[in-house]
Amino acid sequence: MKIGIKDLKKLNSKKGLLALLSKEPLNIERALRYVDYQKKLEKLQVELIRLQTWAIQKEERIIVIFEGRDAAGKGGAIRRLTERINPRHMRIVALSKPTKDERSQWYFQRYIEQLPKAGEIVFFDRSWYNRAVIEPVNGFCTQDEYEVFMNQVNDFERMILQSGIHVVKIYMSISKKEQSKRFADIKSDPLKQWKMTKLDEKAQDLWNDYTEYKNAMFKRTNTKISPWKIIRANRKTDARVNVITHILESIPYDKKLKV
Numbered sequence: 247m248k249i250g251i252k253d254l255k256k257l258n259s260k261k262g263l264l265a266l267l268s269k270e271p272l273n274i275e276r277a278l279r280y281v282d283y284q285k286k287l288e289k290l291q292v293e294l295i296r297l298q299t300w301a302i303q304k305e306e307r308i309i310v311i312f313e314g315r316d317a318a319g320k321g322g323a324i325r326r327l328t329e330r331i332n333p334r335h336m337r338i339v340a341l342s343k344p345t346k347d348e349r350s351q352w353y354f355q356r357y358i359e360q361l362p363k364a365g366e367i368v369f370f371d372r373s374w375y376n377r378a379v380i381e382p383v384n385g386f387c388t389q390d391e392y393e394v395f396m397n398q399v400n401d402f403e404r405m406i407l408q409s410g411i412h413v414v415k416i417y418m419s420i421s422k423k424e425q426s427k428r429f430a431d432i433k434s435d436p437l438k439q440w441k442m443t444k445l446d447e448k449a450q451d452l453w454n455d456y457t458e459y460k461n462a463m464f465k466r467t468n469t470k471i472s473p474w475k476i477i478r479a480n481r482k483t484d485a486r487v488n489v490i491t492h493i494l495e496s497i498p499y500d501k502k503l504k505v
Contacts, residue, residue, distance in 0.1 A: 295332075310367065317449075322482060323489045331367075340370075403467075415473065
């Protein structure tokens with residue numbers, strides 16, 4: 247590829263050199279894409295600070311739900327969302343499997359306890375929608391429990407919205423081939439191997455089952471007042487930019503607020 251003066255300046259920057267030398271073999275086109283991504287990301291992160299400042303000042307409450315297949319990049323997207331904003335006014339919620347007491351409660355009860363207070367943003371790294379896909383696919387709930395959930399979830403979200411909480415629902419979508427590639431990368435990296443779970447090990451074999459329940463989830467819970475946004479996530483950098491852009495477009499914050 248031909249390199250212009252503008253591209254040379256990008257590559258000669260600290261970010262450009264890091265992008266160029268961080269992976270082998272050297273790939274100029276990839277490095278330029280990464281520099282452009284970093285610039286976009288920084289601008290969007292400034293807007294996230296503005297959004298959070300508005301939420302704090304106006305005592306707004308915001309929920310951002312992340313769903314998607316295993317290894318779809320939910321955690322990476324959440325890290326880019328949260329790395330620049332004030333940690334005292336946000337939380338990341340990634341609940342473990344329910345305790346014995348929690349299993350005896352109303353399904354939504356433990357999620358209600360995680361809803362945001364005034365001026366707070368809560369990011370759900372998986373949410374109550376576990377019961378829409380993961381639990382029925384893996385036999386963690388009965389068919390009756392699944393149907394009760396599906397019959398209640400839209401009313402549950404309507405109550406949240408009517409209470410004044412903003413809700414953004416994001417589904418990160420990857421291909422079966424890309425998921426397989428990411429699993430292989432995780433298994434081969436000593437710093438990432440802890441991410442691989444027993445559920446991940448079965449994800450490829452259960453791909454079609456996940457697809458069936460995912461489609462049912464969209465059909466029944468993609469409502470006018472609480473819609474899903476599907477983010478194509480095969481390329482992580484594009485997905486992260488699109489996630490942040492969607493959140494900023496979904497919340498009516500003051501875009502002229504000084505930060």
